[in-house]
Amino acid sequence: MQGLTELLFRRVYEECFPGAIERAVTPFLSLTHNLHNLLQSDGQTSTLRQYLRDVLPEANKGSIPITPQILGKEPDEFIALANKLYDMGYGEVNWNIGCPMRNITGKHRGSGILPYPDEVRGVLDAVVPRIKPLLSVKMRIGLRQKEEIRALVPVINDYPLASVTIHPRLGRQQYTGVPDVEIFGQVLPMINHAVIYNGDITTPEDAWRIKERFPGVADVMVGRGILYRPTLPLELTWGEGRVKDGFKTGEPMSDSERLRLTKHFIARLMTEIRNNAKSDESALRKTKEYWCMLWKGLPISEADARKVLREQELTAVDNLIDYFIQ
Numbered sequence: 662m663q664g665l666t667e668l669l670f671r672r673v674y675e676e677c678f679p680g681a682i683e684r685a686v687t688p689f690l691s692l693t694h695n696l697h698n699l700l701q702s703d704g705q706t707s708t709l710r711q712y713l714r715d716v717l718p719e720a721n722k723g724s725i726p727i728t729p730q731i732l733g734k735e736p737d738e739f740i741a742l743a744n745k746l747y748d749m750g751y752g753e754v755n756w757n758i759g760c761p762m763r764n765i766t767g768k769h770r771g772s773g774i775l776p777y778p779d780e781v782r783g784v785l786d787a788v789v790p791r792i793k794p795l796l797s798v799k800m801r802i803g804l805r806q807k808e809e810i811r812a813l814v815p816v817i818n819d820y821p822l823a824s825v826t827i828h829p830r831l832g833r834q835q836y837t838g839v840p841d842v843e844i845f846g847q848v849l850p851m852i853n854h855a856v857i858y859n860g861d862i863t864t865p866e867d868a869w870r871i872k873e874r875f876p877g878v879a880d881v882m883v884g885r886g887i888l889y890r891p892t893l894p895l896e897l898t899w900g901e902g903r904v905k906d907g908f909k910t911g912e913p914m915s916d917s918e919r920l921r922l923t924k925h926f927i928a929r930l931m932t933e934i935r936n937n938a939k940s941d942e943s944a945l946r947k948t949k950e951y952w953c954m955l956w957k958g959l960p961i962s963e964a965d966a967r968k969v970l971r972e973q974e975l976t977a978v979d980n981l982i983d984y985f986i987q
Contacts, residue, residue, distance in 0.1 A: 665888065665950065668715050671724045673933050674891070677926045681895040685725045686799065686826075686882075687715055689757045690742060692733025700741045718750050728797065730755040733770055734780065736787035747793035753823050754794050756784075759801040761832040772801045772832030778812045785820045795823040799859070804832040807844045818853045826857040826882055836885070846875060855879035862886045865896045865913065888954035891926045892919045923958045924986040930955075931982060941975045948978055961985055 667688055674682065690712070693699075699709055710717065716729045729746050731739060731754055743754045758781065760771025767773060774780050789796060798817060803809030810827075817825060829845040830838065840860035849856055858871050858878050863886035871881055886893050896914045931948060938944035949970055956966035965985070972978045 665954075668720055668724065669933055669937055670930065670951075671721075671727070673926070673930045674887075675723060675725045677922070677929055678892070678895050681898070682725045682887075684728055686728050686730050686755050689730045689732035689760070690716070692731065692735045692738040692742065694735075694738075696738040697741045700745045713745075713749075716746065716749070716751070727751075728753050728755050730757050730799070732757045732760060732765070734774060734784050736784060739784070739788050740791045743788070743792040743794055743796070752794050753797060754792070755797045755799055755826075757799050759799050759826075759828055759832070761801065761830075761835045766804060766832050772804045775801065775804045775809050775813065775832065776806075778816050781813060782816045782819075785816070789820050796820075797823040797825070799826040800828070801832050802827065802829050802841060802844055802848075807831060807841055810844065810848055814848055814851045818851075822854045824855040824857055824879065825852055826859050828859040828884075830860060842871075842874070849875055849877055857882050859884060863889050863893070865893065868897055885954060888951070889957045890919075890923075891955070891958060892922050895922070920958075920960070927955055927958075927982070927986050931979070935979075945973075945975045945978060948975070948982075952978075952982065956985070959985055 665688075666685060671685055696712075699706075699712065714720065716727065721727060729751055731742060733739060739756075746754055757771055758774050760766070762771065765771040765773060769777060769780060774784075800810075800813070827845060827848075829840040829842060830836070845858070856878055857880045858875065859882035862868050862871070862881050862883045867886070868881045868883075871878060883893055890896075892914065896919070930951065934947050934951070935944050938947065952966070952969050956963075956969070969978055969981045969985075972981065
Protein backbone atom coordinates (compact mmCIF):
# COMPACT_ATOMS: atom_id res chain seq x y z
CA MET A 662 0.00 0.00 0.00
CA GLN A 663 1.80 2.98 -1.34
CA GLY A 664 2.74 5.51 1.33
CA LEU A 665 1.24 3.57 4.25
CA THR A 666 3.31 0.41 4.77
CA GLU A 667 6.43 2.56 4.73
CA LEU A 668 9.49 2.17 6.95
CA LEU A 669 8.04 4.00 9.96
CA PHE A 670 4.97 1.76 9.94
CA ARG A 671 7.04 -1.40 9.54
CA ARG A 672 9.36 -0.51 12.42
CA VAL A 673 6.48 0.18 14.80
CA TYR A 674 4.66 -2.94 13.66
CA GLU A 675 7.67 -5.18 14.27
CA GLU A 676 8.15 -3.61 17.69
CA CYS A 677 4.54 -4.32 18.67
CA PHE A 678 4.14 -7.68 16.92
CA PRO A 679 7.62 -9.17 16.54
CA GLY A 680 7.80 -11.89 13.91
CA ALA A 681 4.07 -11.74 13.08
CA ILE A 682 4.78 -10.82 9.45
CA GLU A 683 7.15 -13.08 7.59
CA ARG A 684 7.98 -10.51 4.90
CA ALA A 685 6.65 -7.22 3.57
CA VAL A 686 6.71 -5.98 -0.01
CA THR A 687 7.71 -2.33 0.13
CA PRO A 688 5.94 0.63 -1.45
CA PHE A 689 7.16 0.72 -5.03
CA LEU A 690 10.31 2.37 -6.29
CA SER A 691 9.30 4.03 -9.55
CA LEU A 692 11.69 3.86 -12.49
CA THR A 693 12.66 7.29 -13.84
CA HIS A 694 14.46 8.34 -17.00
CA ASN A 695 17.64 9.40 -15.20
CA LEU A 696 17.71 6.52 -12.72
CA HIS A 697 20.51 4.64 -14.46
CA ASN A 698 22.85 7.62 -14.13
CA LEU A 699 21.80 8.21 -10.54
CA LEU A 700 22.56 4.61 -9.58
CA GLN A 701 26.02 4.91 -11.12
CA SER A 702 26.81 7.82 -8.79
CA ASP A 703 28.36 7.67 -5.37
CA GLY A 704 26.10 5.66 -3.11
CA GLN A 705 26.28 8.35 -0.45
CA THR A 706 24.80 11.15 -2.54
CA SER A 707 21.78 12.71 -0.87
CA THR A 708 19.61 12.31 -3.99
CA LEU A 709 20.24 8.59 -4.21
CA ARG A 710 19.77 8.03 -0.49
CA GLN A 711 16.49 9.95 -0.61
CA TYR A 712 15.30 7.75 -3.48
CA LEU A 713 16.27 4.56 -1.63
CA ARG A 714 15.37 5.78 1.86
CA ASP A 715 12.63 3.19 2.45
CA VAL A 716 14.91 0.24 1.66
CA LEU A 717 18.24 1.33 3.16
CA PRO A 718 19.46 -1.71 5.12
CA GLU A 719 20.69 0.31 8.09
CA ALA A 720 17.30 2.01 8.41
CA ASN A 721 15.47 -1.33 8.27
CA LYS A 722 17.30 -2.94 11.16
CA GLY A 723 14.74 -4.11 13.70
CA SER A 724 11.98 -3.84 11.13
CA ILE A 725 9.96 -6.41 9.17
CA PRO A 726 12.09 -8.22 6.55
CA ILE A 727 11.35 -6.71 3.15
CA THR A 728 11.29 -7.39 -0.56
CA PRO A 729 11.75 -4.13 -2.51
CA GLN A 730 9.16 -3.50 -5.20
CA ILE A 731 9.79 -1.91 -8.61
CA LEU A 732 7.23 -0.08 -10.74
CA GLY A 733 7.97 0.57 -14.40
CA LYS A 734 8.80 -1.13 -17.67
CA GLU A 735 12.10 0.44 -18.76
CA PRO A 736 14.58 -2.48 -18.96
CA ASP A 737 17.86 -0.61 -18.48
CA GLU A 738 16.61 1.25 -15.42
CA PHE A 739 14.97 -1.90 -14.06
CA ILE A 740 18.19 -3.89 -14.38
CA ALA A 741 20.30 -1.14 -12.81
CA LEU A 742 17.93 -0.77 -9.84
CA ALA A 743 17.48 -4.50 -9.29
CA ASN A 744 21.24 -5.05 -9.27
CA LYS A 745 21.76 -2.09 -6.94
CA LEU A 746 19.24 -3.60 -4.54
CA TYR A 747 21.01 -6.95 -4.77
CA ASP A 748 24.30 -5.28 -3.87
CA MET A 749 22.51 -3.75 -0.87
CA GLY A 750 21.67 -7.25 0.35
CA TYR A 751 18.27 -8.01 -1.20
CA GLY A 752 18.07 -11.40 -2.85
CA GLU A 753 14.66 -10.78 -4.40
CA VAL A 754 12.82 -7.88 -6.00
CA ASN A 755 9.16 -7.67 -6.91
CA TRP A 756 7.73 -6.27 -10.16
CA ASN A 757 4.48 -4.38 -9.64
CA ILE A 758 2.13 -4.96 -12.57
CA GLY A 759 -0.96 -4.59 -10.45
CA CYS A 760 -1.15 -0.94 -9.36
CA PRO A 761 -4.59 0.37 -10.42
CA MET A 762 -4.00 4.14 -10.17
CA ARG A 763 -5.06 5.85 -13.40
CA ASN A 764 -2.05 8.17 -13.58
CA ILE A 765 0.09 5.01 -13.66
CA THR A 766 -1.97 2.64 -15.81
CA GLY A 767 -2.23 5.19 -18.61
CA LYS A 768 1.52 4.84 -19.12
CA HIS A 769 1.32 1.02 -19.45
CA ARG A 770 2.72 0.73 -15.93
CA GLY A 771 1.24 -1.26 -13.07
CA SER A 772 -1.94 -3.00 -14.22
CA GLY A 773 -1.84 -0.80 -17.33
CA ILE A 774 0.55 -3.27 -18.96
CA LEU A 775 -1.69 -6.30 -18.43
CA PRO A 776 -3.64 -6.02 -21.73
CA TYR A 777 -0.31 -6.19 -23.58
CA PRO A 778 1.31 -9.60 -23.01
CA ASP A 779 3.96 -8.87 -25.64
CA GLU A 780 5.09 -5.87 -23.60
CA VAL A 781 5.23 -8.01 -20.46
CA ARG A 782 7.31 -10.58 -22.33
CA GLY A 783 9.58 -7.86 -23.69
CA VAL A 784 10.37 -6.62 -20.19
CA LEU A 785 10.95 -10.12 -18.82
CA ASP A 786 13.09 -11.10 -21.82
CA ALA A 787 15.34 -8.11 -21.23
CA VAL A 788 15.41 -8.15 -17.45
CA VAL A 789 15.44 -11.73 -16.18
CA PRO A 790 18.79 -12.82 -17.70
CA ARG A 791 20.56 -9.66 -16.53
CA ILE A 792 19.49 -9.15 -12.94
CA LYS A 793 21.24 -10.64 -9.92
CA PRO A 794 18.28 -11.06 -7.53
CA LEU A 795 15.33 -13.38 -7.92
CA LEU A 796 12.26 -11.78 -9.46
CA SER A 797 8.69 -12.12 -8.22
CA VAL A 798 5.58 -10.52 -9.71
CA LYS A 799 2.52 -8.90 -8.15
CA MET A 800 -0.39 -8.52 -10.55
CA ARG A 801 -4.14 -8.25 -11.06
CA ILE A 802 -6.30 -10.40 -13.33
CA GLY A 803 -6.37 -7.62 -15.92
CA LEU A 804 -6.90 -3.94 -16.49
CA ARG A 805 -10.31 -3.93 -18.20
CA GLN A 806 -11.23 -7.60 -18.75
CA LYS A 807 -10.65 -10.63 -16.54
CA GLU A 808 -9.72 -12.75 -19.55
CA GLU A 809 -6.49 -10.76 -19.88
CA ILE A 810 -4.85 -12.98 -17.31
CA ARG A 811 -5.31 -16.05 -19.53
CA ALA A 812 -3.03 -14.52 -22.16
CA LEU A 813 -0.49 -13.63 -19.48
CA VAL A 814 -0.16 -17.06 -17.88
CA PRO A 815 1.89 -18.60 -20.75
CA VAL A 816 4.14 -15.53 -20.63
CA ILE A 817 4.94 -15.65 -16.92
CA ASN A 818 5.33 -19.44 -17.08
CA ASP A 819 8.30 -18.99 -19.43
CA TYR A 820 10.47 -17.33 -16.78
CA PRO A 821 11.99 -18.52 -13.48
CA LEU A 822 9.95 -16.35 -11.13
CA ALA A 823 10.20 -16.69 -7.36
CA SER A 824 6.43 -16.30 -6.99
CA VAL A 825 3.35 -14.68 -8.50
CA THR A 826 0.97 -12.73 -6.27
CA ILE A 827 -2.50 -12.29 -7.75
CA HIS A 828 -5.12 -9.78 -6.65
CA PRO A 829 -8.24 -11.00 -8.49
CA ARG A 830 -9.68 -7.60 -9.32
CA LEU A 831 -9.37 -5.58 -12.50
CA GLY A 832 -7.26 -2.47 -12.49
CA ARG A 833 -10.25 -0.36 -13.51
CA GLN A 834 -12.09 -1.53 -10.38
CA GLN A 835 -9.49 0.08 -8.13
CA TYR A 836 -10.67 -1.34 -4.76
CA THR A 837 -14.40 -1.47 -5.51
CA GLY A 838 -16.49 -4.57 -6.00
CA VAL A 839 -15.30 -7.96 -4.82
CA PRO A 840 -12.35 -10.15 -5.83
CA ASP A 841 -13.20 -12.58 -8.65
CA VAL A 842 -12.18 -15.81 -6.96
CA GLU A 843 -13.75 -17.82 -9.77
CA ILE A 844 -11.22 -16.65 -12.36
CA PHE A 845 -8.49 -16.97 -9.73
CA GLY A 846 -9.39 -20.61 -9.22
CA GLN A 847 -9.45 -21.25 -12.95
CA VAL A 848 -5.95 -19.91 -13.62
CA LEU A 849 -4.33 -21.14 -10.40
CA PRO A 850 -3.54 -24.68 -11.70
CA MET A 851 -2.26 -23.21 -14.97
CA ILE A 852 0.57 -21.27 -13.29
CA ASN A 853 3.90 -23.03 -12.84
CA HIS A 854 5.09 -20.83 -9.97
CA ALA A 855 4.23 -20.47 -6.31
CA VAL A 856 1.02 -18.43 -6.25
CA ILE A 857 0.16 -16.03 -3.43
CA TYR A 858 -3.42 -14.81 -3.01
CA ASN A 859 -4.05 -11.14 -2.28
CA GLY A 860 -7.34 -9.29 -1.94
CA ASP A 861 -9.81 -8.51 0.87
CA ILE A 862 -8.09 -10.57 3.55
CA THR A 863 -9.44 -8.62 6.52
CA THR A 864 -10.18 -11.37 9.05
CA PRO A 865 -8.58 -14.71 9.93
CA GLU A 866 -11.65 -16.41 8.47
CA ASP A 867 -10.98 -14.77 5.10
CA ALA A 868 -7.51 -16.33 4.99
CA TRP A 869 -8.76 -19.72 6.14
CA ARG A 870 -11.49 -19.76 3.49
CA ILE A 871 -8.97 -19.04 0.75
CA LYS A 872 -6.61 -21.74 1.99
CA GLU A 873 -9.44 -24.24 2.26
CA ARG A 874 -10.93 -23.46 -1.15
CA PHE A 875 -7.58 -23.25 -2.94
CA PRO A 876 -5.13 -25.70 -1.32
CA GLY A 877 -2.68 -25.00 -4.16
CA VAL A 878 -2.13 -21.46 -2.89
CA ALA A 879 1.35 -21.09 -1.42
CA ASP A 880 0.42 -18.22 0.91
CA VAL A 881 -1.81 -15.20 1.38
CA MET A 882 -0.78 -11.55 1.31
CA VAL A 883 -2.53 -9.11 3.61
CA GLY A 884 -2.96 -5.59 2.26
CA ARG A 885 -5.43 -3.05 3.67
CA GLY A 886 -6.53 -5.67 6.20
CA ILE A 887 -3.49 -4.98 8.34
CA LEU A 888 -4.71 -1.41 8.82
CA TYR A 889 -8.31 -2.41 9.44
CA ARG A 890 -7.18 -5.08 11.91
CA PRO A 891 -3.51 -4.70 12.93
CA THR A 892 -3.53 -7.96 14.87
CA LEU A 893 -4.54 -9.99 11.80
CA PRO A 894 -1.14 -11.56 10.98
CA LEU A 895 -0.65 -12.42 14.64
CA GLU A 896 -4.10 -13.99 14.84
CA LEU A 897 -3.23 -16.35 11.99
CA THR A 898 -0.58 -17.93 14.23
CA TRP A 899 -2.08 -17.19 17.66
CA GLY A 900 -1.32 -19.82 20.31
CA GLU A 901 -2.86 -23.05 19.15
CA GLY A 902 -5.11 -21.15 16.75
CA ARG A 903 -2.92 -21.87 13.75
CA VAL A 904 -3.57 -22.60 10.13
CA LYS A 905 -2.74 -26.23 9.43
CA ASP A 906 -3.28 -27.61 5.94
CA GLY A 907 -5.63 -24.72 5.30
CA PHE A 908 -7.83 -25.27 8.35
CA LYS A 909 -8.18 -23.39 11.62
CA THR A 910 -7.31 -25.27 14.81
CA GLY A 911 -7.61 -24.23 18.43
CA GLU A 912 -9.04 -21.07 19.97
CA PRO A 913 -8.87 -17.62 18.38
CA MET A 914 -7.51 -14.49 20.02
CA SER A 915 -10.05 -12.99 22.41
CA ASP A 916 -11.77 -9.72 21.53
CA SER A 917 -10.36 -8.05 24.62
CA GLU A 918 -6.79 -9.06 23.79
CA ARG A 919 -7.19 -7.96 20.18
CA LEU A 920 -8.49 -4.57 21.31
CA ARG A 921 -5.69 -4.13 23.84
CA LEU A 922 -3.03 -4.87 21.25
CA THR A 923 -4.71 -2.67 18.63
CA LYS A 924 -4.87 0.33 20.97
CA HIS A 925 -1.22 -0.11 21.94
CA PHE A 926 -0.17 -0.27 18.30
CA ILE A 927 -2.15 2.84 17.36
CA ALA A 928 -0.65 4.73 20.29
CA ARG A 929 2.89 3.76 19.31
CA LEU A 930 2.33 4.59 15.63
CA MET A 931 0.90 8.01 16.43
CA THR A 932 3.83 8.74 18.74
CA GLU A 933 6.33 7.85 16.05
CA ILE A 934 4.50 9.94 13.47
CA ARG A 935 4.88 12.95 15.78
CA ASN A 936 8.52 12.16 16.50
CA ASN A 937 9.46 11.83 12.82
CA ALA A 938 7.30 14.46 11.12
CA LYS A 939 9.05 17.58 9.84
CA SER A 940 6.11 19.79 10.78
CA ASP A 941 2.73 19.72 12.49
CA GLU A 942 1.13 19.94 9.05
CA SER A 943 2.84 16.78 7.82
CA ALA A 944 2.08 14.98 11.09
CA LEU A 945 -1.59 15.96 10.79
CA ARG A 946 -1.77 14.73 7.19
CA LYS A 947 -0.08 11.41 7.94
CA THR A 948 -2.17 10.83 11.07
CA LYS A 949 -5.40 11.28 9.12
CA GLU A 950 -4.19 8.96 6.34
CA TYR A 951 -3.71 6.16 8.84
CA TRP A 952 -6.78 6.98 10.91
CA CYS A 953 -9.04 6.51 7.86
CA MET A 954 -8.36 2.78 8.19
CA LEU A 955 -7.15 2.21 11.75
CA TRP A 956 -10.38 3.37 13.41
CA LYS A 957 -12.12 0.28 12.03
CA GLY A 958 -10.24 -1.84 14.55
CA LEU A 959 -11.82 0.07 17.44
CA PRO A 960 -15.34 -0.17 18.92
CA ILE A 961 -16.36 3.29 17.71
CA SER A 962 -18.85 4.52 15.15
CA GLU A 963 -17.99 6.02 11.77
CA ALA A 964 -19.52 9.27 12.97
CA ASP A 965 -17.09 9.39 15.89
CA ALA A 966 -14.18 8.46 13.63
CA ARG A 967 -15.02 11.33 11.30
CA LYS A 968 -14.63 13.80 14.16
CA VAL A 969 -10.90 13.20 13.93
CA LEU A 970 -10.87 13.86 10.20
CA ARG A 971 -12.76 17.14 10.59
CA GLU A 972 -10.26 18.61 13.05
CA GLN A 973 -7.66 20.96 11.59
CA GLU A 974 -5.32 21.22 14.58
CA LEU A 975 -2.87 18.47 15.49
CA THR A 976 -3.45 18.88 19.22
CA ALA A 977 -7.19 18.41 18.80
CA VAL A 978 -6.63 15.31 16.67
CA ASP A 979 -4.22 13.90 19.26
CA ASN A 980 -6.71 14.49 22.06
CA LEU A 981 -9.52 12.75 20.19
CA ILE A 982 -7.43 9.72 19.26
CA ASP A 983 -6.13 9.48 22.83
CA TYR A 984 -9.74 9.47 24.03
CA PHE A 985 -10.72 6.68 21.63
CA ILE A 986 -7.79 4.42 22.57
CA GLN A 987 -7.68 5.04 26.31
